[in-house]
Amino acid sequence: EVQLVESGGGLVQPGRSLRLSCAASGFTFDDYAMHWVRQAPGKGLEWVSGISWNSGSIGYADSVKGRFTISRDNAKNSLYLQMNSLRAEDTALYYCAKDHYGSWNYAFDIWGQGTMVTVSS
Amino acid sequence: QSVLTQPPSVSGAPGQRVTISCTGSSSNIGAGYDVHWYQQLPGTAPKLLIYGNSNRPSGVPDRFSGSKSGTSASLAITGLQAEDEADYYCQSYDSSLSGSNVFGTGTKVTVL
Numbered sequence: 001e002v003q004l005v006e007s008g009g010g011l012v013q014p015g016r017s018l019r020l021s022c023a024a025s026g027f028t029f030d031d032y033a034m035h036w037v038r039q040a041p042g043k044g045l046e047w048v049s050g051i052s053w054n055s056g057s058i059g060y061a062d063s064v065k066g067r068f069t070i071s072r073d074n075a076k077n078s079l080y081l082q083m084n085s086l087r088a089e090d091t092a093l094y095y096c097a098k099d100h101y102g103s104w105n106y107a108f109d110i111w112g113q114g115t116m117v118t119v120s121s
Numbered sequence: 122q123s124v125l126t127q128p129p130s131v132s133g134a135p136g137q138r139v140t141i142s143c144t145g146s147s148s149n150i151g152a153g154y155d156v157h158w159y160q161q162l163p164g165t166a167p168k169l170l171i172y173g174n175s176n177r178p179s180g181v182p183d184r185f186s187g188s189k190s191g192t193s194a195s196l197a198i199t200g201l202q203a204e205d206e207a208d209y210y211c212q213s214y215d216s217s218l219s220g221s222n223v224f225g226t227g228t229k230v231t232v233l
Contacts, residue, residue: 035222037167044123045159045167045210047222061221095166105214105222107157107172114166 002026002110004096009115012086020115022079022096027110030054030074033099035108036081038092038117048094049081050104059104064090086119093117124149125211125225132231133201141228143194143211149223151192154214158187158196161208170209171196198230206232 008020020036036048049060049070058070069082079096093116097108126144133139143156150156158171169178171187174194184205186197194213198205211225 037224044208044227045161045212045224047212047224050222059219059221062218100172105220106155107169107212108159108167109169109172109178111166111168 002098004098004110004112006094006096006112006115009094009117011118011120013121014087014119016086017082017084018086018117020081020083020094020096020117022112024077024079024096024098027098029077031102033102033104033106034072034079035097035099035104036070036079037095037097037108037111038090039095039114040089040092043092046092050099051079052104053102057104083117086117088119091117091119123226124215124223125213127209127211127225127228129226130229130231132233133198134233135201135203137201138197138199139201139230140198141196141209141211141230143196143225145192145194145213145215147192148217149192149213149215150189150194152216154216156187156189156194157212158185159210159212160205161210163207167210201232203232206230 035050067085093114095114096112098110100107159167160170161167174189175187
């Protein structure tokens with residue numbers, strides 16, 4: 001069964017850091033690009049970051065550039081998102097998603113269930 | 122702020138046909154980048170509904186269809202069913218600045 005399972009969310013104070021993880025199974029992880037997409041409570045979807053199959057190409061939304069870092073470990077079938085200098089507006093459900101291809105600019109064909117990040121003092 | 126604009130809501134009676142528009146610009150849809158559509162049922166993760174403008178993944182009913190023209194795209198749902206009540210989002214790639222994936226503003230479909 002193709003599956004993505006996110007972890008690492010929680011309550012964190014503004015200015016602190018958090019690291020999200022996504023464990024993939026059921027497909028050849030190192031063939032595909034991966035993404036993080038977030039959804040603030042009651043709001044729409046926002047693409048956060050994407051990474052190509054071999055980590056050779058990475059993209060970020062302007063809202064997180066310079067604060068968030070995406071990475072992957074193909075040996076462990078895992079995707080990560082290091083989030084620094086967190087702000088209240090980063091509060092959202094963070095989804096891990098698989099790209100249809102190896103580059104990070106196409107469609108997201110598999111989604112995890114998400115992990116909630118709440119930034120509050 | 123999203124660069125792809127969708128109507129906030131559309132509605133229809135069971136069995137009817139509804140369409141959702143997705144309007145972009147010359148740096149995304151108009152530049153030739155493909156449009157993809159997602160369905161998000163209440164309380165669940167999004168699901169890919171249409172990719173590459175008009176292709177349906179395995180398991181998606183043929184009641185759902187997509188098209189693209191110029192700087193816009195559309196999702197059509199024919200034979201509307203109660204289980205189609207959900208939020209729908211379009212998505213594409215935008216080549217402005219350093220490039221990014223972008224989602225539409227989202228459309229709530231209500232089955233009357």
